[in-house]
Amino acid sequence: MLLERPSDDVYYDALIRRDAAYDGFAYVCVTSTGIFCRFTCPARKPKKENCVFRETTAECLDAGFRACKRCRPMLRMKGNEPTVAQLLDALDREPQRxxxxxxxxxxxxxxxxxxxxxxxxxxxxxxxxxxxxxxGLAVESLVTGSDVIEAQLDAGFESGSGFRAAITQLFGEAPQSLRGKTLLKADWIETPIGPMMAIACDHALHLLEFIDRPALPAEIRRLQKTNGCGIVMGRTTVTDRIESELRRYFDGYNDGFSTPLAGHGTPFERMVWDELRRIPAGTVRSYSEQANAIGRTSAVRAVARANGANQIAIVVPCHRVLGVNGLLTGYGGGLWRKRWLLEHEKRMVASLTPMTELQERRA
Known part of the structure; x- marks a missing residue:
C-alpha cells in the first residue's frame, strides 16, 4: 500500500493546501498553460480539470510541459547541487542554444x-x-508557419539532418510536413469510473479511452501514424465540448452526444460504429443482433472485431453489445466498467420515464 499511487483527488487536495510533504515526489502539469509546478507554487491554483499529476520532472518534460519560473520545480528545495542550479540557470537564459x-x-x-x-x-x-x-521551441515555431530553415537555426541546430531526426523522433514526421499544421492535442477528463484520455483537433474528437486500457499505447501510435502528425498535451474546443457532454451523461441526463467524431476506421468498421450509436441507452444487443442490424448476418466475428477496434468509448457505445446468453465480454475498459455503464444507463432511463409520461398526460 505504501507504493500505491495516490488518487488525483488526493493530489489535487494537496495542491490546494500547498502541502510541502509532496515536494520532490509529485508535480502538477497544467494543461491550460503548458507549465508544470511544485505543489507549493505561490501562483494561483489551476482548476482540477486542467491538472495532470506526474511523479518525476522527467515525466513532465517528456509530456511536453515547461518548468514554472516561479517555483522552479527543476531545483530541489534543499540540498540542491550547485552544478545543477548553475546549468539550469544557464539554460533558462539561453534555451535555444x-x-x-x-x-x-x-x-x-x-x-x-x-x-x-x-x-x-x-x-x-x-x-x-x-x-x-x-x-519544443522549434515545433512551436513550425506550427505557426515559420520556414524549416528558420526554425532549425532558431533551435540551434547547425545540421539539417540532425534537426529533422530530432523532430521525427518526437512527433513521427519530418519538419517540413509539420509546417502550418495543427497538432492533435491530448488531455485528461475525469469521470466517476476513472480518468479518460481525449485526443482531438480543432474540429473533431479522434480518441476517447480510459487511461488504464491496455491497448491505449498502441491506439495512440496507430492514430499518430494514421494522421501523419504528432500528439501534444493540450485542449481544444472539442475537448471542452466532449467533457461537458460526458459530465451530463454521468449526471444522469440522456441527451446523447453531438461532439463531431473524426472519420477513422475502414468502411465496414464505420458502418458497425454508426449502428452502435443507434442502440438506445438502457438497451443491449448481442453480436449476432448487431450483425443482423447492418445486414451482415454471417459477419458476427467481424462485428466483434470492429467493436474491439472502436477508440471512442461511451460515445460509440460498444459496451451495449453482449456475448452469447447475455454474458459480459469484450470491453477494453474492463468488464466492471461495462457493467457499471449498463446499470447507470438503466437507472438513467428509468428516472426519466416517469417525467416523460407525466408531460404526455398534461399535453
Whole structure:
C-alpha cells in the first residue's frame, strides 16, 4: 500500500493546501498553460480539470510541459547541487542554444559530476534536457508557419539532418510536413469510473479511452501514424465540448452526444460504429443482433472485431453489445466498467420515464 499511487483527488487536495510533504515526489502539469509546478507554487491554483499529476520532472518534460519560473520545480528545495542550479540557470537564459560538453567544461564543471548529478535528480542528462527545450521551441515555431530553415537555426541546430531526426523522433514526421499544421492535442477528463484520455483537433474528437486500457499505447501510435502528425498535451474546443457532454451523461441526463467524431476506421468498421450509436441507452444487443442490424448476418466475428477496434468509448457505445446468453465480454475498459455503464444507463432511463409520461398526460 505504501507504493500505491495516490488518487488525483488526493493530489489535487494537496495542491490546494500547498502541502510541502509532496515536494520532490509529485508535480502538477497544467494543461491550460503548458507549465508544470511544485505543489507549493505561490501562483494561483489551476482548476482540477486542467491538472495532470506526474511523479518525476522527467515525466513532465517528456509530456511536453515547461518548468514554472516561479517555483522552479527543476531545483530541489534543499540540498540542491550547485552544478545543477548553475546549468539550469544557464539554460533558462539561453534555451535555444545547442549545448555541448565543451560548454559545460568552459563553465569550470566536471562532465562526470554533472552527468551523475542530473541523472540522479532528473533521470536524464543536462544535454538531453537542453535538447528537449530546443525541439519544443522549434515545433512551436513550425506550427505557426515559420520556414524549416528558420526554425532549425532558431533551435540551434547547425545540421539539417540532425534537426529533422530530432523532430521525427518526437512527433513521427519530418519538419517540413509539420509546417502550418495543427497538432492533435491530448488531455485528461475525469469521470466517476476513472480518468479518460481525449485526443482531438480543432474540429473533431479522434480518441476517447480510459487511461488504464491496455491497448491505449498502441491506439495512440496507430492514430499518430494514421494522421501523419504528432500528439501534444493540450485542449481544444472539442475537448471542452466532449467533457461537458460526458459530465451530463454521468449526471444522469440522456441527451446523447453531438461532439463531431473524426472519420477513422475502414468502411465496414464505420458502418458497425454508426449502428452502435443507434442502440438506445438502457438497451443491449448481442453480436449476432448487431450483425443482423447492418445486414451482415454471417459477419458476427467481424462485428466483434470492429467493436474491439472502436477508440471512442461511451460515445460509440460498444459496451451495449453482449456475448452469447447475455454474458459480459469484450470491453477494453474492463468488464466492471461495462457493467457499471449498463446499470447507470438503466437507472438513467428509468428516472426519466416517469417525467416523460407525466408531460404526455398534461399535453
Amino acid at each position: 545547442r549545448w555541448r560538453e565543451s560548454d559545460i567544461e568552459a563553465l569550470g564543471l566536471d562532465l562526470s559530476t554533472v552527468r551523475r548529478a542530473f541523472k540522479r535528480q532528473f533521470g536524464m542528462s543536462f544535454l538531453e534536457i537542453a535538447r528537449q527545450r530546443r525541439v
